Amino acid sequence: MTLDSLQLLFFKNYDDAALRLSPGLNCFIGDNGSGKTNLLDAIHYLSLTKSAISSSDALCIKQGADFFVVKGVFSADLISGPETIQVSLRLGQKKTLTHNKQPYERMADHIGRYPAVLISPYDTDLIRQGSEDRRKYFDSLMAQLDHEFLELLISYNALLRQRNAVLKQGTERSTPHGFDRDYLLALDEQLAPIGQQLTTLREAFLAEYVPIFQRHYRQLADGRELVTLTYKSQLLGVDFAQLLRSNERRDFVLQRTTTGSHRDDFVFLMDEQPVKSHASQGQQKSFAIALKLAQFEMLAAKQQHKPLLLLDDIFDRLDDKRIARLLELVADETFGQVFLTDTNLERTDQALARVSIPILRFRVQDGTVAPV
Ligand SMILES: Nc1ncnc2c1ncn2[C@@H]1O[C@H](COP(=O)(O)OP(=O)(O)OP(=O)(O)O)[C@@H](O)[C@H]1O
């Protein structure tokens, strides 16, 4: 699958931009603030119906305008012909998404059909921030790979919300037995097996994902450091129903469920030390890139299409050897269409000197983009 052309109207710092893309490697070159990341974000919209960066859709409308449109023409294969995906938002209205001019009923139906993986400077947040970011990241990836996991996760979260509401209600009535204990026990009976299944699925996912991740890191770092990723859960080898019972008193006092799958974490280690406190910035960036490359590989294996690979600012913080190995890797046939951003044309050309796939270079300047 390739994205053949992209058109933007009043999207972030663009008024009106249109570009024809290469099925190989597309490089967006321009100064800081010129609009390179915004182009990758527009592609992210076409794939995942939302921004990778902005917290709300409305923030993507160009300041002073009252709507934005992002349109992309994809070709999946020769038989089905080109497919046009358009996302648009008018201020104060609902976002619309169309496929060949037909609106989708549910945005969720689109997700996974035109997959994309973004590698960005924000990825190191996965290492530096709390467990919630890591859970969200792996949950989202697992949900794309396995529908059963998504359904279980939705049920788990709904039950957890109800359980926490019961605990809170009990405290508000300010008597220790003021809450509906029978209801709590009934919720726990449903919650326990689902939590246990989530643990099993997360373990099974990591058994597959970790070796791929380690291979990518080894290639990128030329075997200099040994990385591992382990699963941390209160539910491992423990009866969750029992765990809920023994913590009931504490949960009641704290008004929330203190044990369960929603407390799981993923531990990142480099040469047996925590990556967050021991790895350098370039090593952390390499770690995050390897996580994303493993994501790419698993999505590509599961789906019919290779995801689009969006590389934002990959030259930053990586040494020349790692950049060369990364580019050698992504310019291989394993990866499909690639988009990358950089501030320096000479550096990009130098780094791409040995890449054999077709390359198109674009100059990005104050919200305009044109082939070099
Ligand atoms: N809704 C909006 N309206 C107008 N301008 C916007 C909007 N959203 C973002 N911008 C502007 O777009 C500009 C370009 O942002 P972008 O992140 O694409 O730059 P970049 O080329 O990737 O720069 P860098 O090299 O620093 O990463 C920013 O200056 C930002 O203020």
Ligand SMILES: [Mg+2]
């Ligand atoms: Mg940028």
